[in-house]
Amino acid sequence: MTEDGPPLNVAYLGPEASFSHQAAIEVFTPPPPPPPSSFQSPSCYSSQSTTAPPSRPVTLHPLPSFSAIFAAIQDANSNHGSAQSKEQGQPQISYDYAVVPIENSTNGSVVQVLDLLAQCGLDSGTTRSDSDSDSAAAVPVLYPDLEVCAEYYLPVHHCLFVAPSRLSVDATNDKNKNNDSNDSNKSNSTTTTNKAMQDPKTAIRILYTHPQVWGQCGRFLGTHFPPNVVERIDMGSTSAAAQLVAREATSTKVNGESGLSAAIASQLAGQKHNLVCLAENIEDEPGSNTTRFFVMRNRQRGQDQQSLFEGDSHFASGQSSHSQTEPLEKKKKTRYYKSLITFTIDHTRPGSLADALAVFKQYSYNLTSIDTRPSRKRNWQYVFFVECEEAFDAVGDRRDDDKEKKLRSMLQDLRKFTESLRYLGRFEDQLRSGVAHVQP
Numbered sequence: 437m438t439e440d441g442p443p444l445n446v447a448y449l450g451p452e453a454s455f456s457h458q459a460a461i462e463v464f465t466p467p468p469p470p471p472p473s474s475f476q477s478p479s480c481y482s483s484q485s486t487t488a489p490p491s492r493p494v495t496l497h498p499l500p501s502f503s504a505i506f507a508a509i510q511d512a513n514s515n516h517g518s519a520q521s522k523e524q525g526q527p528q529i530s531y532d533y534a535v536v537p538i539e540n541s542t543n544g545s546v547v548q549v550l551d552l553l554a555q556c557g558l559d560s561g562t563t564r565s566d567s568d569s570d571s572a573a574a575v576p577v578l579y580p581d582l583e584v585c586a587e588y589y590l591p592v593h594h595c596l597f598v599a600p601s602r603l604s605v606d607a608t609n610d611k612n613k614n615n616d617s618n619d620s621n622k623s624n625s626t627t628t629t630n631k632a633m634q635d636p637k638t639a640i641r642i643l644y645t646h647p648q649v650w651g652q653c654g655r656f657l658g659t660h661f662p663p664n665v666v667e668r669i670d671m672g673s674t675s676a677a678a679q680l681v682a683r684e685a686t687s688t689k690v691n692g693e694s695g696l697s698a699a700i701a702s703q704l705a706g707q708k709h710n711l712v713c714l715a716e717n718i719e720d721e722p723g724s725n726t727t728r729f730f731v732m733r734n735r736q737r738g739q740d741q742q743s744l745f746e747g748d749s750h751f752a753s754g755q756s757s758h759s760q761t762e763p764l765e766k767k768k769k770t771r772y773y774k775s776l777i778t779f780t781i782d783h784t785r786p787g788s789l790a791d792a793l794a795v796f797k798q799y800s801y802n803l804t805s806i807d808t809r810p811s812r813k814r815n816w817q818y819v820f821f822v823e824c825e826e827a828f829d830a831v832g833d834r835r836d837d838d839k840e841k842k843l844r845s846m847l848q849d850l851r852k853f854t855e856s857l858r859y860l861g862r863f864e865d866q867l868r869s870g871v872a873h874v875q876p
């Protein structure tokens with residue numbers, strides 16, 4: 437604890453050095469002061485804690501899965517930590533925020549996170565106590581208190597890594613094989629060994645990474661690692677893949693055969709596990725591959741969190757803390773906001789989706805994205821995720837309570853055309869406000 441209050445606890449998909457970790461660091465860590473003369477950049481991975489924004493220190497916590505993260509934030513309001521951590525006798529952490537990936541510019545939605553978002557929030561117009569009487573079409577509410585409070589754009593670059601010791605082990609194995617083999621095999625094996633030593637990529641037989649990444653690196657993988665030769669194994673995160681490859685360094689065989697296993701992960705994950713980088717920037721769109729993250733929190737949680745319409749001091753309303761924008765300049769800038777809403781509709785009634793979307797138009801809310809996932813309640817029924825921009829008021833500072841009234845009345849009208857409706861949060865539009873790394 438400091439005199440500024442207890443540390444903020446922030447959850448992300450671990451282990452350390454995942455892209456989610458990088459996003460969490462950038463959202464919750466203030467930019468370093470400008471270098472006086474000889475500047476040394478601080479190591480992100482020296483400890484779990486990061487330097488805090490002036491008001492509160494921040495502790496970042498790696499969790500094993502997206503569902504563990506959602507459960508941890510939902511549990512935050514109990515003030516006693518998660519039921520699971522209690523059972524396992526682990527320290528009981530009360531989480532303030534979580535940082536989760538939602539979509540990638542190349543590969544699209546992170547569907548596991550969308551499916552969890554479909555289980556967040558209360559039906560608009562219902563109270564917590566009657567949330568059990570959820571509409572037949574709605575996805576069950578597992579995380580009623582979760583909301584989205586910020587977004588963040590992180591440029592994502594992937595590297596191909598192997599363990600350094602594996603390189604020498606495989607070279608030695610191949611050499612031994614050559615010595616043992618008869619003359620006709622010998623020339624063949626020698627060619628393979630030479631090739632593997634010249635280009636170790638050719639010796640790779642297993643690739644590990646997070647499932648999102650296969651689609652982000654499709655071209656590189658298609659060229660070098662045909663699926664009939666190289667097995668692709670999904671991992672919980674890219675950093676878990678790097679960790680596994682580093683651990684496998686002690687084994688001499690991959691699936692009983694001599695061959696390398698490799699991970700696709702971030703430069704930082706490779707550094708953390710002392711891996712050898714065989715190729716960098718292997719994503720299909722190296723100049724623009726970007727993942728958008730949501731910052732989530734528990735809307736019931738204490739007085740330390742402010743109302744939806746006041747922004748959030750802990751991360752300056754989601755402003756990229758690494759933006760080089762001058763603070764004074766930033767103050768003068770117009771801030772744009774988006775809302776995230778999920779709903780289901782009566783699929784049997786012609787025009788029901790068009791009617792629902794017309795409400796956004798009527799209130800001048802511009803739709804910026806629409807996504808769908810199976811409702812898991814009835815086959816071929818979908819839950820819609822709609823993000824919309826608040827109408828920009830040219831007069832300038834329209835009061836927050838006016839904006840809130842307008843939003844409430846829009847939601848009321850939308851209810852008439854939907855079977856279930858949940859409001860999942862309001863947050864600053866990083867692209868329109870001009871604070872994201874990547875411009876539209």
Ligand SMILES: O=C(O)C(=O)C[C@]1(C(=O)O)C=C[C@@H](O)C=C1
Pocket residue numbers: 449453454455456457537540546592646648649672673674675727
């Ligand atoms: O595996 C990681 O490093 C993550 O943080 C997850 C994740 C994702 O799910 O999209 C985050 C960013 C990249 O797009 C790849 C993977």
